Amino acid sequence: MLALVQRVREARVEVEGRSVGAIGAGALVFVCAEPADGEREAARLVDKLLGLRIFADAAGKMNLSVQDVAGGLLVVSQFTLAADTSGGNRPSFTAAAAPAQGRALYDAVLRRARARHPQVACGEFGAHMQVHLVNDGPVTIALTVRAAAAKRPAPSGNTA
Numbered sequence: 001m002l003a004l005v006q007r008v009r010e011a012r013v014e015v016e017g018r019s020v021g022a023i024g025a026g027a028l029v030f031v032c033a034e035p036a037d038g039e040r041e042a043a044r045l046v047d048k049l050l051g052l053r054i055f056a057d058a059a060g061k062m063n064l065s066v067q068d069v070a071g072g073l074l075v076v077s078q079f080t081l082a083a084d085t086s087g088g089n090r091p092s093f094t095a096a097a098a099p100a101q102g103r104a105l106y107d108a109v110l111r112r113a114r115a116r117h118p119q120v121a122c123g124e125f126g127a128h129m130q131v132h133l134v135n136d137g138p139v140t141i142a143l144t145v146r147a148a149a150a151k152r153p154a155p156s157g158n159t160a
Contacts, residue, residue, distance in 0.1 A: 001045045001105065002032040002081040007054050007139035011074045013123040014130045021121035023072025027054070028133050032081035033097035033105035036147035042108035045145045049073065050117055054139050062139070066117070073113055076123035076131060077106045099126065 005027050012022035029049060033042075050067050057063040066073060082096035096102065103125050113120045123129050 001034065001037050001041045001109075001145045003045060003049065003143040003145075004030040004078070004081060005049065005052060005054070005141045005143060006133065007136045008074075009134040009136045011131065011133035013074065013076055013121075014132070015124045015127045020124050020127075020129075021074055021076075023074045023119060023121050025069070025136070026071030026073055026119065027052075027066050028074045028076070028131070030076050030078040030081060031106060031109055032077070032079050033102045034082060034095060034147075035097050035101070037097060037101075037105055037145075038147065039105075039108050041145050041147055042105050043112055045143065046109055046112040046116065048143055048145060049113070052141065052143075054141060070119070072119035072121060073117060074121045074123075075106075075110055075113060076129065077102065077125045 008026060008028045010024050011028040013020050027049065051065050053065050054062050055064040055066065055069045055071065079093055079096040079102060080091070082093055083091035084095055085091050097105065106125050110120065110122055
């Protein structure tokens with residue numbers, strides 16, 4: 001699974017002029033499922049999101065998680081994170097999961113996040129959304145949680 005996490009002072013999602021999800025300070029998370037993903041990757045992604053230390057401690061160091069600061073999570077589906085532009089200027093999205101699988105895994109992320117964190121809001125899967133945010137920092141982190149069969153080999157180190 002792919003995610004793009006932005007530390008925010010506030011964020012909200014609108015669909016057709018109505019607010020469908022909003023948070024105050026916390027993390028806006030764009031999520032994309034890939035074909036090899038399953039419930040296990042959704043669970044690992046939530047674990048990573050809730051433990052990601054992107055909030056400042058008393059010394060000003062990024063040392064606290066969204067749970068530590070009692071921040072909100074706004075989770076938005078975004079298949080375009082899987083864009084492949086290697087073949088030209090028009091992105092291909094064939095690396096994204098099919099819509100039914102993407103929806104099921106997005107729902108799995110939401111269920112697990114809501115079971116473990118008190119403030120979880122969301123966008124609307126498959127809708128044309130307007131996302132409003134005040135990025136804090138800015139802090140933007142890309143996360144990748146790969147299925148076991150899809151893991152790439154780790155670099156072997158410096159051979160120079």
